[in-house]
Structures are given as structure tokens and as C-alpha cells.
Amino acid sequence: MDDDLIARFAAHLTVAGRSPHTLAAYRADLSLLQELLQPLPLRDAGAADLRKALARLHAQGLGSRSLARRLSSWRRFYHWLQQGLQRDDNPAAGLRPPKRDKLLPKALPVDGAAALLDRIDGDGELDIRDRALFELVYSCGLRLSETVGLDLQDVDFSDRLVRVRGKGGKTRLVPIGAEAMQRLRQWLESRQASADEAALFTGRHGRRLGGRQVEKRLRDWAIKTGAEQHVHPHMLRHSFASHLLQSSGDLRAVQELLGHANLSSTQIYTALDFQHLAKVYDKAHPRARKGRKPDDDEN
Numbered sequence: 202m203d204d205d206l207i208a209r210f211a212a213h214l215t216v217a218g219r220s221p222h223t224l225a226a227y228r229a230d231l232s233l234l235q236e237l238l239q240p241l242p243l244r245d246a247g248a249a250d251l252r253k254a255l256a257r258l259h260a261q262g263l264g265s266r267s268l269a270r271r272l273s274s275w276r277r278f279y280h281w282l283q284q285g286l287q288r289d290d291n292p293a294a295g296l297r298p299p300k301r302d303k304l305l306p307k308a309l310p311v312d313g314a315a316a317l318l319d320r321i322d323g324d325g326e327l328d329i330r331d332r333a334l335f336e337l338v339y340s341c342g343l344r345l346s347e348t349v350g351l352d353l354q355d356v357d358f359s360d361r362l363v364r365v366r367g368k369g370g371k372t373r374l375v376p377i378g379a380e381a382m383q384r385l386r387q388w389l390e391s392r393q394a395s396a397d398e399a400a401l402f403t404g405r406h407g408r409r410l411g412g413r414q415v416e417k418r419l420r421d422w423a424i425k426t427g428a429e430q431h432v433h434p435h436m437l438r439h440s441f442a443s444h445l446l447q448s449s450g451d452l453r454a455v456q457e458l459l460g461h462a463n464l465s466s467t468q469i470y471t472a473l474d475f476q477h478l479a480k481v482y483d484k485a486h487p488r489a490r491k492g493r494k495p496d497d498d499e500n
Contacts, residue, residue, distance in 0.1 A: 206243060210231070226274065230270070238254060246292055251272075251275060255268060255272065255298065268298040272293060272296060276293035276294060279291040279292055279293050279294075280294075308442075309437070311440075311447075314444070317335075317422070318336055318339060320422070321422050321426075327418075330388050330403075331422065332388075333384035333387065334410075335419060335437060336378075337381045337385065340380065340381035341378075342375070342438045342441035344438060345415060345435060347460075349400075349412050350366055351365070352399040352401055353401050358385075361376060362377060365460065368460065388402075393407055419434055419437075438459070441458075445458070
């Protein structure tokens with residue numbers, strides 16, 4: 202009975218001009234629901250039954266994006282039944298999938314960030330500029346747009362501060378680390394630009410550097426230095442936040458330095474910090490190691 206119902210729904214979608222790929226997806230989603238509801242027929246399912254089906258799929262590890270797609274298929278199916286006067290309601294209409302999984306920002310390990318920056322070396326003007334730029338991004342946790350928007354006057358060499366114009370035009374002062382400051386001084390000695398160019402970082406022709414150029418330069422350096430993953434400028438910002446939080450534990454300070462308006466934006470880095478702590482625990486705590494005899498831990 203359910204198979205016939207699904208077949209008629211698929212025929213309706215075919216007439217509506219849906220692609221074979223879309224038809225196959227609908228069929229799969231409804232067959233899955235049919236399996237989850239057994240022995241209850243699809244036609245008789247209520248909102249509570251569909252909610253339980255979603256919960257079972259979620260418990261099996263299905264991600265929120267996949268759950269949302271299946272719920273959309275079910276909602277469309279019951280809407281069709283409702284239009285055909287085969288049901289008085291749409292049991293999927295009021296259901297919402299779990300919130301989408303928030304992807305954790307990707308950060309380099311501390312030694313990985315150091316290794317990458319230390320290998321950005323060379324005597325050429327662009328090499329010196331790149332080392333200064335990426336040291337500054339990592340030292341201050343800058344966004345790409347903030348970095349390329351810096352002017353010469355934004356750097357206070359006496360107090361080792363940089364004035365950053367962030368989102369919404371908000372300005373913040375961020376301390377500059379000793380290594381980044383040293384590299385900035387080297388870059389200013391090599392910088393070739395016209396007298397009217399205010400940009401701190403300039404390109405080959407002496408004009409303000411663009412964001413895409415920065416992305417390409419970092420990608421090229423990462424490949425050249427043998428990085429095992431794709432590295433982009435924002436990863437250095439994530440690394441700054443994660444490493445600072447690991448060493449200080451001061452979430453509010455990290456929020457201020459990153460220029461986050463809300464603490465909730467910064468709290469995602471606590472998950473990275475927890476991952477780091479979990480790895481340390483797994484390696485160091487005697488009760489976390491597998492294969493040890495109980496009496497080994499009593500000595």
C-alpha cells in the first residue's frame with residue numbers, strides 16, 4: 202500500500218517536471234520513513250511519529266543538513282496527500298530539524314604555525330613583506346580585510362600597537378608581538394611605494410595589496426613549505442585565538458583582541474581548546490592509556 206502511494210507521488214512529481222535525480226531522492230527519503238514507521242502506514246503517521254523518526258536518524262549520526270533534506274521530502278509528500286484530500290493535515294508542517302552543526306574553525310597546531318612562518322624566508326622584497334604580513338596576522342589575530350586595509354600610520358612602533366578597523370567600522374588597538382614587530386621594521390626598510398601610498402602592505406607595483414593576492418601568496422608558501430593541509434589567512438586568525446586561549450584561558454581578552462561584538466562568537470574556540478586538552482589527557486593520563494594492567498597504576 203505504501204509502495205503504491207510513493208509511486209503515485211513520484212508520478213505527480215514527474216508531471217511537475219522534477220528531474221530523475223530529484224525523484225530518486227524523494228523515493229529514498231520516503232522509503233526510509235516507511236521503514237522507520239513500520240508497522241504504521243505512511244498515510245496514518247502523526248507529528249509525534251515523524252518526530253520519533255527524526256530522533257532515531259539523529260541518534261544514528263545523521264547530520265542536521267541531511268535531516269533537513271529528509272524532513273523537506275516528508276513535508277512535500279504530506280502536503281500532496283493533503284491537497285488530494287487524503288489527509289486533513291500535514292504532520293510534518295510544524296516540525297523543525299535540529300540546528301545545523303556548527304563547524305569548528307580550523308587552526309594550526311602551535312608548532313605547525315611556527316614552522317610555517319619560520320619557513321617564509323628570503324631576501325626579496327615580496328618575501329620580506331610576506332613574512333611581516335603573516336607574522337602580523339598570527340600575532341594579532343587579524344581578518345584578511347583588516348590586514349590589507351592597514352595604513353602605515355596605524356602601526357605605533359613605540360608602544361607596539363596596531364590600530365585595526367574591524368567589522369561595522371569599529372576600531373580596536375591590538376598589541377604586536379616582538380617577532381612581528383621586528384619583521385615589520387624589516388619590511389618598511391624594503392618597501393617600495395610612491396610617496397602618496399598610505400597602505401602598509403603594497404604589491405609588486407607599489408599599490409595596496411589585495412586580499413586575493415594575500416591568499417595566493419600564503420597558499421604558495423604553504424605548498425612550498427610542505428604543509429599537509431590547505432592554509433588560508435583566516436586559519437592564522439583561528440590559530441591566534443586558539444593558542445591564546447590555550448595558554449591564558451581568558452575568553453574575554455580573546456574576544457576583545459579578535460574584535461568580536463558578542464562573546465558567543467568567541468566561545469567556539471573553547472571547543473578547540475577542549476580538543477587540545479582532550480589530546481593532552483589521552484597522551485598523559487595513565488587511566489586514558491589502553492592496554493595497561495590495573496595494578497600498573499597503583500605503583
